[in-house]
Amino acid sequence: xxxxxxxxxxxxxxxxxxxxxxxxxxxxxxxxxxxxxxxxxxxxxxxxxxxxxxxxxxxxxxxxxxxxxxxxxxxxxxxxxxxxxxxxxxxxxxxxxxxxxxxxxxxxxxxxxxxxxxxxxxxxxxxxxxxxxxxxxxxxxxxxxxxxxxxxxxxxxxxxxxxxxxxxxxxxxxxxxxxxxxxxxxxxxxxxxxxxxxxxxxxxxxxxxxxxxxxxxxxxxxxxxxxxxxxxxxxxxxxxxxxxxxxxxxxxxxxxxxxxxxxxxxxxxxxxxxxxxxxxxxxxxxxxxxxxxxxxxxxxxxxxxxxxxxxxxxxxxxxxxxxxxxxxxxxxxxxxxxxxxxxxxxxxxxxxxxxxxxxxxxxxxxxxxxxxxxxxxxxxxxxxxxxxxxxxxxxxxxxxxxxxxxxxxxxxxxxxxxxxxxxxxxxxxxxxxxxxxxxxxxxxxxxxxxxxxxxxxxxxxxxxxxxxxxxxxxxxxxxxxxxxxxxxxxxxxxxxxxxxxxxxxxxxxxxxxxxxxxxxxxxxxxxxxxxxxxxxxxxxxxxxxxxxxxxxxxxxxxxxxxxxxxxxxxxxxxxxxxxxxxxxxxxxxxxxxxxxxxxxxxxxxxx
Numbered sequence: 001x002x003x004x005x006x007x008x009x010x011x012x013x014x015x016x017x018x019x020x021x022x023x024x025x026x027x028x029x030x031x032x033x034x035x036x037x038x039x040x041x042x043x044x045x046x047x048x049x050x051x052x053x054x055x056x057x058x059x060x061x062x063x064x065x066x067x068x069x070x071x072x073x074x075x076x077x078x079x080x081x082x083x084x085x086x087x088x089x090x091x092x093x094x095x096x097x098x099x100x101x102x103x104x105x106x107x108x109x110x111x112x113x114x115x116x117x118x119x120x121x122x123x124x125x126x127x128x129x130x131x132x133x134x135x136x137x138x139x140x141x142x143x144x145x146x147x148x149x150x151x152x153x154x155x156x157x158x159x160x161x162x163x164x165x166x167x168x169x170x171x172x173x174x175x176x177x178x179x180x181x182x183x184x185x186x187x188x189x190x191x192x193x194x195x196x197x198x199x200x201x202x203x204x205x206x207x208x209x210x211x212x213x214x215x216x217x218x219x220x221x222x223x224x225x226x227x228x229x230x231x232x233x234x235x236x237x238x239x240x241x242x243x244x245x246x247x248x249x250x251x252x253x254x255x256x257x258x259x260x261x262x263x264x265x266x267x268x269x270x271x272x273x274x275x276x277x278x279x280x281x282x283x284x285x286x287x288x289x290x291x292x293x294x295x296x297x298x299x300x301x302x303x304x305x306x307x308x309x310x311x312x313x314x315x316x317x318x319x320x321x322x323x324x325x326x327x328x329x330x331x332x333x334x335x336x337x338x339x340x341x342x343x344x345x346x347x348x349x350x351x352x353x354x355x356x357x358x359x360x361x362x363x364x365x366x367x368x369x370x371x372x373x374x375x376x377x378x379x380x381x382x383x384x385x386x387x388x389x390x391x392x393x394x395x396x397x398x399x400x401x402x403x404x405x406x407x408x409x410x411x412x413x414x415x416x417x418x419x420x421x422x423x424x425x426x427x428x429x430x431x432x433x434x435x436x437x438x439x440x441x442x443x444x445x446x447x448x449x450x451x452x453x454x455x456x457x458x459x460x461x462x463x464x465x466x467x468x469x470x471x472x473x474x475x476x477x478x479x480x481x482x483x484x485x486x487x488x489x490x491x492x493x494x495x496x497x498x499x500x501x502x503x504x505x506x507x508x509x510x511x512x513x514x515x516x517x518x519x520x521x522x523x524x525x526x527x528x529x530x531x532x533x534x535x536x537x538x539x540x541x542x543x544x545x546x547x548x549x550x551x552x553x554x555x556x557x558x559x560x561x562x563x564x565x566x567x568x569x570x571x572x573x574x575x576x577x578x579x580x581x582x583x584x585x586x587x588x589x590x591x592x593x594x595x596x597x598x599x600x601x602x603x604x605x606x607x
Contacts, residue, residue: 073302074270077228077287081300082268084230085289087217092293095138095196096179099209102131103200106143106207114204115145125151139193142166142210146174150207159186162193166210169197173208181294183232183240184212192218192241194294218243227306229253233288235295237263248278253299258286262297266290272304408455425542430454432538433506435587439578440534453506454535460490460507484519487511505529510536513570525572533572537563537579540571545590556583556590 106118118124124143132141132153140158144150148170165182173180182195192215200207218232218241229245237259239250252275253259261269270287286301433454437447461469464486468479475483491508494500509523509532516524518536528536544559560583567576582588 073285074287077285077300077302078268078270078289080228080230081287081289081298084217084300085291085298088215088232088296088298089291089293091137091213091215091217092179092181092194092196092291095211095213096198096293098135099179099196099198099211100200103143103198103207103209107201107205115201115207116147116149116204119143119145119150119207128153137213137216138211139214140166140210140212142208144170144208144210146206146208148174154212159184161186162195162212165195166197166212169195170208170210173197173199174206175199179293181296183215183234183296185241228300228302231299231301232291233259233262233297233299235263235266240296246277246279249275252277253301256284256286258284258288258299258301259297262288262290262299266295266297405452408452425546426455426458428542428546429457429535429538432541432588433534435582436534436538436575436578439582439585439587440575449502450506450531450534452500453503453531454510454538456490456494456500456503457506457510457535457539458486458490459493460486460488462493463489484511488520503531506531506535508532510539512536514572515569518570528572530575533575537571537575540566541579541588556588 106124107115109118109121111117111121128141128143128151132138140152140154140162142150142152142154144152161184165184169180169182177199179199180197184193184195185191186193193212194215195210195212197208197210200209218230229249230243231239231245231250231253232241233239233254237254239254242250242253245253256275257273258269258271261271268287268289270285272283272285274281274283283304284301285304286299288297288299290297430451434447434451437450442450464483468475468482471479487508487510491504494507495504506529509518509521509528512518512521512523512528512532514525514528514533516522518528540563541556541559544554544562545556547553560580563571563576563579567573579588
C-alpha cells in the first residue's frame with residue numbers, strides 16, 4: 001500500500017497539471033517582470049537578435065555583389081576576345097571569298113584551254129591591277145598555275161618573312177582545295193600580315209591565288225584597361241602575335257592550360273590558370289575565342305589580382321562595415337548579458353560542479369528575482385540529498401567491488417593451489433600485466449581490466465585433469481592437446497559472468513602467437529586483442545622465471561633475452577618494447593622462491 005501511495009504522489013508531482021495554479025504562477029511572474037523592468041532587458045536582447053539577420057544579409061549581399069563584379073570582368077574579357085576573333089574571322093572570310101570569285105571568273109573567261117593558257121591572256125594584268133586597286137587591304141596578288149608560274153602584283157621589295165610564307169602557303173594549297181593561311185609579322189615593322197592562298201579548279205584548270213592582307217583589327221588595338229594582354233595562337237598552340245604582354249609572357253601563354261585546352265578542343269572558353277613567367281608565378285583569368293576560318297584562337301587575359309581588385313575592395317568594405325555593426329550589437333549583448341545573465345551564470349557554474357560530482361558545492365542564493373533565490377535554495381537542498389545518496393551508493397559499490405575482486409582472487413588461488421609449482425602464478429602475471437599496460441600508457445580503467453583478465457587467464461585449468469597439470473615430465477601429444485583446451489574452457493566458464501565480458505580476450509587468447517602459430521584459434525598479428533598480447537608476455541616471463549615440474553627457474557635476464565628474441569614472431573614487438581622499458585625501470589621484479597630439490601629439467605618439455 002505504501003508503494004502504491006508513493007507512486008500516486010510521484011505522479012501528482014511529476015506528471016500532474018493544475019491549470020489554475022499554473023495561471024497564478026504566470027501572473028505572479030508577469031507582475032515580477034514588470035516591477036523589475038525586465039521588458040527593457042528583453043528589448044535589448046531583441047536588438048541583439050538583429051546580429052543574425054545583419055550577418056546573413058551582409059553575406060548574401062556580399063556574395064551577390066561578388067558574383068556581379070566577377071561576371072562583369074569575365075564579360076569584358078569575353079567581349080574583347082570575341083570582338084577580335086569575329087573581326088579577324090570576317091576579314092579572312094571576305095578575302096577568301098574574293099579570291100575564290102576571282103579565280104572562278106578567270107577560269108570561266110576566254111580563251112578556252114588550260115590554266116597556263118588563260119594566265120597568258122593579254123587582258124589579264126590590267127584586270128588584276130584593277131582588282132587589286134579596289135581592295136586597299138590587299139598588298140600583293142599572285143595568280144599561279146600548278147608549276148608556280150603566273151602574273152604577280154607585289155611591291156618592289158618584299159620582306160623575306162612574307163616571301164617565305166607565300167612559298168609555304170602555295171605549296172600547301174597547290175594540291176588541295178580550300179584556303180591556307182600564314183600569319184606574318186615582319187621584324188622591322190609593326191604590321192600584322194596574313195598570307196592567304198586559295199586553290200580553284202581541278203587538274204589542268206587548277207589555279208592558286210595568293211595575297212597578303214593587313215590585319216587592321218590587331219594593328220589598331222588600343223587597350224583601355226591596364227594589365228590586359230592579347231595573343232593570337234594557331235591550332236598547335238604557337239603564339240603568332242601578342243600585344244600588351246611583358247617579356248617572357250609569350251612562352252608562358254603557349255604552355256598554359258587555357259591554350260592546351262583550346263588545342264584539344266578549339267572552342268570558346270574562359271577559365272583561371274597559373275603562368276610561370278620570369279617575374280614568378282601568377283594566376284590569370286583568360287578568355288579564348290576561336291577564329292574558325294583559320295583555326296586560330298584569340299586569347300585575352302588579365303591577372304586575377306587586377307581583374308578582381310574591385311571584388312576584393314568590395315569584400316573589404318562590406319566586411320569592415322559588417323564588423324562595425326556586429327561589434328556594436330555585441331556591446332549591447334554584453335551589457336544585457338551582464339544585467340540579466342550574471343546571477344544565472346553563477347547558478348549554472350555551481351550546478352556544473354554538482355553535475356560533475358562535487359555534491360558539496362553550494363550556490364549563492366541571490367538574484368534579481370525571487371525565482372532565482374528559490375532556485376538557489378532548491379539546488380542547495382537537492383545537492384545535500386544527492387550527496388548523501390551518492391556516498392551511500394559509492395560505499396556499497398566499493399564493498400561489492402572488493403567482494404567481487406576478493407572472490408576472484410580466492411577462486412584463482414584455489415586453482416593455482418592444485419599445483420604447488422604454479423602457486424601465485426596468476427597474481428604475478430596480473431601484476432606484470434598491469435605494469436606493461438602502464439608503460440603502454442593505457443588509460444587507468446583499461447589497466448584495471450588487463451589486471452583482472454590476467455588474474456583469470458588460467459581459470460580454464462580447473463577443467464584439466466590433475467594428472468596432466470601435475471605431470472613431472474614431458475606431456476604426450478594427447479595430453480598436450482588436452483592442456484591447450486584450458487583457454488577455451490576458461491572463456492566458456494567466465495562468459496556467463498557479465499562483469500567479465502571485457503576480460504574474456506585475455507582468458508581465451510593469451511596463448512596466441514603474433515605469427516599465427518599459437519592456439520586455440522590461430523589468430524595472427526592485430527587479430528589478437530591487445531589485452532591477450534600483454535598477458536601472453538607476462539605469462540611467458542613468469543613461466544620462465546618460476547620452478548616447474550619440467551624445469552628449474554631461469555634468471556630474469558634469460559627470460560628477458562628469450563622474450564626479446566621472440567619479438568615479431570611470437571610476441572608483438574610494441575608490447576615487448578613496453579615490457580623491456582618496465583623491466584629496465586625496475587617495475588618488473590622476480591621474488592626469490594625456493595626451488596624443490598626433486599625438480600628436474602628434461603631436455604624437451606612443453607610450456
